[in-house]
Amino acid sequence: MLAAIRRLPRTVWLLGLISLVNDSASDMIYPLVPLYLTSVLMAGPKALGLIEGIAEAMASLLKLAAGVLADRSRKTKSWVVAGYAIAGIARPMIAFASSWFGVLVCRFADRIGKGLRSAPRDAMLMHSVAPDQRGLAFGLHRAMDNAGAVVGPLAAAALLALGMPLRHVLFAAIVPAVIVLLLALAIREPQVERSPNPPRFSWNLREFPPRFRRYLIVLALFMLGNSSNMFLLLRAKELGLGEAQVPMIWALVSLVAALLSTPLSGLSDRFDRRKLIAGGWTIYAALYMAFGLMPAMTWLLWPMFAAYGVFLAATEGAEKALVADMVPRAQAGTAFGWYNLVVGLALLPASLLFGWLWSEASPPIAFAFGSACALAAALLLRFWVGAGEPAPNA
Template sequence: MLAALTSLPRTVWLLGLISLVNDSASEMLYPLVPLYLSSVLMAGPRALGLIEGIAEATASLLKLVSGVVVDRTRRSTPWVVFGYGLAGAARPLIAFVTAWPGLLALRFADRVGKGLRTSPRDALLATSVPPERRGLAFGLHRAMDNAGAVVGPLLAALLLGAGLPLRDVFLWSALPAALCLALAAGLREPAGAVSRESRKIDWHLARLPGRLRRYLAVVALFTLGNSSNMFLLLRARELGVPEAQVPLLWAAVSAVAMLASTPLSGLSDRVGRVRLLVAGYLAYGLFYLGLGLIGGDGPLLYLLFAGYGLFMAATEGVEKALVADLAPAGRQGTAFGWFNLTAGVCLLPASLAFGALYQGVAPWAAFTFSAACALAAALLLWRWVGAEAETLRPA
């Protein structure tokens, strides 16, 4: 494993380092947004669902646009640099927001940056390594991304523990954002990636392979039950986790994902992507059932959140490696664009439905709905996509 990791190209490691720094800024704020929304802006779960749903759905539309354009131009790095720069500029401005529509606008700008960079970055990763090492490459990237998600909440907890107001913590995110932009400026296109050949822009989903379209249908079903992670933090707070420990709880989740992402994603290069994804979806369903039924703070709550970290490790990199396996040559950007669009657009109804069930019925109803979607998606993935996808596994 160590030899395989050290032999990965410079681009893979640099993209991982960029994600680490970027997530240090992003995840420093992520656990604080629901607290800021409820305690400073005086808004509830429905507003949170609206903000996160609109922001993520918009990002996903732009992921398709940027993915298609990357296939047209064969240039990924300008989109990556601009996307990280826009997101980094928006986050510190949250400190000056006085009402939830302003928070919506800045979360929107942050997610626009994510939308412009994600598909080009994924395509750049996929073209930087051979097919039999995609799981390892995407796993390493997710591990470093999750490392940033450990550092960020720890920084937030440290700053809050030192007595800084929530508004000042948002301002501190400007420092890692600037470093991230400097690192992104050092990215280079892989040799032979830039082509002068004229290509038409092709958005059509119907022209992608049938097994990829079926996989996207499974992703859509799963995502309908995969609302914003901020609801998990809201639930933890309601169950009795102290405010200052909420960032630490999310850091622990990210630490589990960081440690397990590379070996689990690398394992998919040998045993198959679908097997790991099915296991991950099943784990997600059990986690949500448990979180909906649990009665209070305690060891079981922390064990459940650790299990959620394993779900992230078993799925985040593997999902994208499977997209690269199923994508036709020369259309990986478009394939990643449709994958990201599918997942992101479904986040809007997912977050709205979850928020409505959470506030209008009961938390257990919202978490049970999400668990049902995950379990159904696991079955459909195994029965509908698995047989054909497994034949594509590298030898």
């Protein structure tokens, strides 16, 4: 596998490096937002669910639009550069928010940046590798992304331990944001053959194969139970984890995912990707049930968050590689736009519902709902989403 990794093209490595640095900035902030909301701005789970749901759902519309326009123009670099620039400016501005609404505005701008870059970047990765390298390429990208997510929380934890105020830690994310922008400008536009009659965009997805549409339905079901990861951090804090340990435990998740994403996603190039994804979703279902029922034993949180990293490693790269397997090359941007749209739109009801169940019923009920959705989705993916159909762009 090491030889196969070394053979990956320059574009894959450069996009991976960009994600590494970008996530070091993003994850300096991400684990601290629940703390900032609850301890500084005095907001609760309902506000957290509203912020995350609106930010992701609204920005997901841009992911589809950017993907469609990237397919039409056969240009992806400009979308990637613009997306990283907007997010890099927005994230540190959370430090100046004086209310939860200010945090919402900053998170919304951050997600707009992600919306502009996500589908074009994934299409760029797909166009840069052969079909038998897709799992490996997406896995490496996710591994470097998660490696950056280790650096960010560790840096945040170190700065907090040194006595730096929370607002100053949030603003420090501006430094890696500048580096990301410089690296994005160095990307080369991949060569993509133009189709003389590109398919027209339609909201019913009739231009795509049936199993891709079924895959999106199953993905939507899983995402309905996959609310913001910030609820996991809020649950850990509720069970007794100290503030300085919150970034550390999220760094553990990212470290496990960084170590395992490349080999697990690479494995999906040789076996049925659906089995790997369904296995990851089953791990998620078991973990969510455990998070809801576990007693206040902080030592137990560490192996559970590590197992959550295994779930991420088994699914993040393989899910995108499965999209690439199912759609024509000329429609890659649009297909990844639909994938990201489903993920983002489902997060709004998922986060709102999870926050409501947490507040009005109990955390165990909220986590049980997420577990049930994940298990049902795993079964449908395994037995309903078709296998054996010829890939349209293999």
